[in-house]
Amino acid sequence: MNFRQLHAGPDLLQIANVWDAGSAVLVQALGVPALATTSAGLAWALGYADGNALPIDEHAAALRRIARVARVPLSADSEAGYSDDPATVADNVMRLVEAGAVGINLEDGAGLPALLCRKLEAIKAATTRAGVDLFVNARCDVWLRNLAPGRAVEEVLLRARDYAAAGADGLFAAGVTAPADIEALVSGQPLPLNVMARSALPDLDTLRRLGVRRISAGSAIAEAAWGRAQRAAAGFLATGGGADVYDGAAPYPQINAALAAASAHQG
Numbered sequence: 001m002n003f004r005q006l007h008a009g010p011d012l013l014q015i016a017n018v019w020d021a022g023s024a025v026l027v028q029a030l031g032v033p034a035l036a037t038t039s040a041g042l043a044w045a046l047g048y049a050d051g052n053a054l055p056i057d058e059h060a061a062a063l064r065r066i067a068r069v070a071r072v073p074l075s076a077d078s079e080a081g082y083s084d085d086p087a088t089v090a091d092n093v094m095r096l097v098e099a100g101a102v103g104i105n106l107e108d109g110a111g112l113p114a115l116l117c118r119k120l121e122a123i124k125a126a127t128t129r130a131g132v133d134l135f136v137n138a139r140c141d142v143w144l145r146n147l148a149p150g151r152a153v154e155e156v157l158l159r160a161r162d163y164a165a166a167g168a169d170g171l172f173a174a175g176v177t178a179p180a181d182i183e184a185l186v187s188g189q190p191l192p193l194n195v196m197a198r199s200a201l202p203d204l205d206t207l208r209r210l211g212v213r214r215i216s217a218g219s220a221i222a223e224a225a226w227g228r229a230q231r232a233a234a235g236f237l238a239t240g241g242g243a244d245v246y247d248g249a250a251p252y253p254q255i256n257a258a259l260a261a262a263s264a265h266q267g
Contacts, residue, residue: 003073003102004135006033006214007170007192012207013214017077019045019222021065022255025262028071035070036103037063039077041222050219052079056092060099067100069262075103075135084115086122093123094130103135105172110145113159117166124167137194137214138168143175152176153184160189170194170214177201179210186211 006013016032018024019041028035040050042062048054063076076096081089093104106123108116120136127134140156140163142148148155160171172194173185179202186193192213195201197220207215228248235244 001033002133003034003075004133004169006073007135009213012204012212014204015075015214015216016221017041017217017219018066020062021069021262022259023221023225024066024074025069025258028069029258032072034073034075035066036075036105036216037066037077038217038219038222039079039105040219041225042077044222044226050079052082054079054082056082056095060095063096063099063101068266070100071265073102074100075105075137076101077105079105080107080109080111081119084111086115086118089119090122090126093134094126097127097130097132097134101134103137105137105139107139107141107172107174108159109141110147113162116159117162120163120166120168135169136167137170137172138163138191139172139174141174143173153181153188156185157188160185160191164190172196172214172216174218179206182207182210182212 013034014032015034015036016027017036017038018027019038024035042059043050043054046054046058046062067074078093078096082092083089096104106116106119116138120138123134123136140159142152142156142159156173163171168191171185171189171191174196175198176182176185176195177198177200182193182195193211194214194216195207195212196216196218232245235242
């Protein structure tokens with residue numbers, strides 16, 4: 001099943017976002033139908049802050065390394081496209097396509113919705129010229145940035161309709177958690193709905209019942225790995241070992257065997 005088809009069901013598409021080739025091998029071993037990157041985790045792994053600071057050359061190179069081990073469709077979080085110029089955004093996205101992406105996320109952030117529409121149109125024109133079927137997930141940051149207090153659903157629905165008309169294939173309402181809001185987003189616009197993991201988000205069965213098509217971990221898994229590694233380093237510096245270093249750690253043979261298998265598959 002290709003990446004576009006995974007958004008049509010029959011099951012909810014769960015995306016445990018990865019940030020490098022090693023994390024992709026780890027997640028892929030769990031039997032997932034697709035991989036997708038977290039822009040934050042990928043930027044952090046390369047020594048950059050999240051927020052459109054990652055040079056496109058480094059992003060494309062990192063994605064190529066992930067694609068080398070990927071056995072399932074791979075989507076890339078392209079943030080806001082690393083430019084306000086739609087033509088440049090389209091060029092940047094095509095760099096990610098050439099590196100192995102079959103889907104992208106593209107966010108509106110704090111910018112005007114009309115700008116994201118122009119970016120979407122430029123991307124669709126570029127993929128059409130190249131004969132590429134790219135699933136473009138439009139990320140709407142109204143909830144994340146509290147851009148429309150008291151009227152978030154209405155604002156997202158207005159944006160979703162414009163994004164769909166501009167060529168978006170999916171709507172990522174990052175930060176929405178209330179079941180009534182989720183239900184309104186599913187029924188009030190034409191695109192398959194993607195939500196982001198949050199402690200207040202309903203359980204998977206409820207999300208399925210509400211009609212959500214995709215749930216993403218976002219940067220949560222990368223944050224967990226970062227926190228675990230920092231605690232382990234602090235424990236080592238304090239005691240030279242102990243529970244902070246070893247508890248919950250994956251065994252060396254298990255990690256090495258997984259990467260060896262991934263490399264052998266390439267051969």
